[in-house]
Amino acid sequence: MSADAIPYTVKPHPVTGVPNPKFGIWLFLASEVMLFGALFSSYVLLRVTADSWPHGYDAGRLNWKLAALNTIVLITSSVTMVMAWASLMLHDLRKGRIYLLLTFLLAGVFLVVKYFEYGAKFEHHIYPATDPFFAVYFTLTGLHGLHVVGGMIAIGYLMGPGARLWRTDPEHYANRVECTGLYWHFVDLVWIFLFPMLYLI
């Protein structure tokens, strides 16, 4: 079924005011909220019921400075993502793609930093099985990392082959960038919760 047969794939629905994909991405994010919500609440439950809880910052096992850096990196990447969409709104594909590239690179930086963090853990023989905190730490950051990778794939596609759509249907392309943006902001938001919950408190 080619998209053109289905109404509101690109144009917003007169009543709901959004096109299908945007509506879809919001629903998807709702389910993502439930996913991370369940994990966060499990974390809380395990932590409050434990007699003694090993903190991440105990004996500098976690490097909060690196994590803070990563937080800044992600937030910046959210900004560049918005810029990408904004410049597409201004019909400037070249700028848009540059901003997408920036977002992509920043996501890369985030993962590289994470890679070094993990590496450091394993060097000190810290594994998920080490203690309940690291069980939570590796599970949550790992899952979030996968989301980042997913985002990079989407962004990579949009700035690469996906950009061809601009020639035939710029609005459609802009929508895709916008939806990916929404997802990307969510991934960013999750990290903004993760950072204090794992590194600071």
Add this chain to the structure above:
Amino acid sequence: MLLAQSRFWLPPDISTHGSSVDQLINVTHWFMGVLFVGWGAFFVYCLVRFRARPGHAADPRPIPAKTSKYAEIGVAIFEAVLLIGFSMPAWAQVKYQFPAEDKALTVRMTAEQFAWNFHYSGADGVWGRTDPKLIDPGNPIGLDLADPHSADDVVTVNNLHIPVHQPIIVQLSSKDVIHSFWIPVLRVKQDVIPGMSIPVWFEARETGEYDISCAQLCGNNHYKMRGRVMIKPADEFAKWLESEKVSRPLQPADQEFEL
């Protein structure tokens, strides 16, 4: 109650608290029965009276179904009664109003795949030290025989011996997975959860021997995790407790040994 007579209804209840459970089950089922029969009668009546046939046409006008509204409100009210009148108070009493420690006999139960290990503190009322390092085929809970308190302790596997007419408290814990400690005739059921120690209480009104069953899937031989509860007169129980003391020295192995 009529139902109570049938052998395909609830098993005999020989506990002091069980009547509240049975009462609720019976009342609820009468309620369900009435609801289903009345509702079913209407249902069948409709099917017959309004079947398609020559000269009969449907009447699209919705009937003003006051009765159904009343019926629904009635159901709601009755449910509220069951809930507040029966279930909640009974639950609080059965699960949380424990008998006084000094009046009751307390037994420790440690479940494992696939057995119930019962540990009695014996005459001195103090449990001997247990240590898993000491577990051996004759000593399922690793009771430390060097501990003076152990001398009069009693350890049994799968068999819960209790005196009649005395409140019993069983401290439930598990070595491995989740089990569920169920004595149907005493209307006692409680999940046994590893890492937790959960007490249950009950009091038997009659002597006899009945099943203990594991109600929570606990592995390959879950079905084989069957125990027995043996309810005796107080004096017999005392005798039994005396005769089963752990201090049973072994004979030299000359006769017994075989490769």
Add this chain to the structure above:
Amino acid sequence: MSAAAAHAPHDHASPHGHAPSFWRHYVFSVDHKVIGVQYAITGLIFLFVGFCLMMVMRWQLAYPGQPVPLIGKLLASDWLGAAITDKQTGVLLPEGYNAFGAMHGTIMVFMAIVPLVVGGFGNFVVPLQIGAPDMAFPRLNMLSYWCYLPGGLLMSASFFLPGGAAQSGWTSYAPLAVISPGQTVWLFSMVLLITSSLLGSINFIVTIVQLRARGLTFMRLPFFVWAQFVTGFLLLLAFPPLEAAAVMQLMDRLAGTSFFMPEGLVISGKLAEWTGGGSPLLWQHLFWFLAHPEVYVLILPAMGIVAEVIANNTRKPLWGYRSMVYSAIFLGFMSFVVWAHHMFMTGMGTKLSAFFQTTTMIISIPSVIILTALVISLWGGSIRFNAPMLFATAFLPMFAIGGLTGLPLALTTSDIHLHDTYYVIGHFHYVVAPGTIFGIFAGIYYWYPKVTGRMMNETLGKIHFWPTFLCMNGIFLPMLFQGLVGLSRRTYDATVYEAGQLVQGMHVGISWAAWTLAVAQIPFIINFFISLRSGRKVAENPWEATTLEWAAPSPPPHGNFVTEPVVYRDPYDYSPPGRSIDFLPQNKPQEA
């Protein structure tokens, strides 16, 4: 609106004219109708597989320790990951029984019923009933099927992988599940199945909100669409927590974490390596937070189908359509706050238990309302007892029993005796087996002409219905009494217990009823296939129904409608007063 459909209704061509390859058309199709059929067929196959497992278990239950006939030895072959039966004797082994039990539950719930009612009927019917050319995201739709199928196949394959299939019940309670073989594969397949459901639910919600035909307001939606709409939200919001739980259980198994594993477990006399001090109850909370809404995922669409069939065959509007809709929505909301009534025996405090049994009582009200509305709808009708209607009407008392038996289970005090007994099995099977599955049969007989353009054979349909109806009750009614007598569920050999010996006779009866039920399905299977070739050819609206799917040709072409439908009236405008005809389709203008 698809251009193709405009000029060539019956030619399945893509809008760009050139006929798509076999693969694009039947295997990797993006057409909601093809995907719907794919879902339905796959679901029916898994339904059969799940039923077969149970038939083997029924042998052991009826005749404990007797060699399983015919396939007894086969189930001990070396190409199985773990022997199901004993090689020499062919007797079903306890571990085999548990594996079959766990897989029966998993297959029926996640691989048969949900894909059938949501993936199958939902996919095929919803876009048609709302007058849409297709689902909102056709490719996503295809992807969701292609997550479901591998998930299902992987789950089935686990029988042949080292360690065999999962053995810890479909509920997979930790710690047992974490220490049992086969669970890893179960978890991976579950992640796939969950993903499939998520993609599907997003698609449904967006489709229903965005793609309704002109004039089709929410209160003009057929009840089936409403049911799917609510179901969509349940899937969307209830499944992720299970996904999270699955991830954590995987970590416990593979990475040695202890989310669900307390410290100091001694498993078969050996100290276990989990030291984190996790909580076994955490798993149960996460699991039931999904699995209770899941129950409504199983039943709501079936209610929808039944509503459609009843409205059509009573030839009058549904009674209390609006209250049914509101009840369905309320049901959806409430289903998120009742989950812990599955956990009353875990040592729950008075306050918590009070809360959960109250919410459970409250949730029973909307179910009662829907059921009552459906029954009252019969009043004043002119009821045609054709195959779909037989199953639809039978659904009502069956679901009633299922619902009523939920009452004593919802009350903590009576649950003390009934929890985890055969009473529970009888209860929820009355809801999903004679309940949902009857709904499914009704739906198959009802929409078959729409899918194939041919009717199914009525006589065979009736021959299918009556024995099925009797056997279903022959199976599940005795279970209620077995439970009351005090027989634990998941018991490999009931005769070990006194209660079991008392009701062993019932076990024999139930088993024979089950095997007869299998035989009773033969007319259906025959009917299903011969009607493809020799069924009576029909026009678009054989049932003289009012909803939009009957405005499209049978079978509907790619793009569904020849001319974009416009809706002028409520969904069930049957026997309009003061008119000769006894039905007015939604898309017929008044003056027509």
Add this chain to the structure above:
Amino acid sequence: MKRDTIRFLAAATAGCWLAAAAASAGGPMGTATIKGTVQLKAPPAAAMAIKMDADPFCNQVNAGKVVSPQGKMVFSDGTLPYAFVWIKSGITGKYDPPADPLVINQEGCMYKPHVAGMVCGQSILIKNSDDTNHNIHSQPKKNPVFNFSQPKKDMTRTLTGNDTFTRPEVMVKIKCDVHPWMSAYVGVVEHPFFAVSAQGGKYEIKNVPGGKYKLGIWHEEWGTLPDVEIEVADGATAEHVFAYEKKTAAAAPREVGVQDLGR
């Protein structure tokens, strides 16, 4: 969880090992004999007899008998049964597993034998002679774990190839999860030169090729003793008396470090 992985590893290595064994002819058998007794120079451990009333069947077949835990058994002359004695090092040749399996019989709700030795890769035949359900659960460190049930009398299962024990391991514990008191120990050795002490604590290892060896011993209750250097010429007989003074550390594979079960 670990179960699957171990199974894989074992399978792989076993595969290679069996191949090697098949390739090499059976190692040389000699005419020398190593024998002796196992004595206990300490008071017997305090112990309780086994109660079998957990399962009515077991209770009835053992009616009137006092069943002692085998690990605690001591003969009246102060010697120990069920000690596993084997040549730890010095054997050079490679030895094929014997054709006939090691038979472990479940009889009277006990494993017969309680302690046995086998050659790596030798098949194991597990038999249920009781009219009750038994569950057979192996707890090795290096070898495949199996855990299955035999619900009916006279059920048998033969473990061969990748399912049997193929890597040297002394001892592997086998347990019945339905009857917690049931346990057996199997010493898996690369050659057939082992023995289990019997009446009078006597053990005898026959057909040993002449040479210089290290002798090892293991006992469920009393643990191990330092290895013994022993030299024996073909046709000759060497004797050694093992004497336990006290319980030694490396005893049977047994759970440790668990918190007090009685809370």
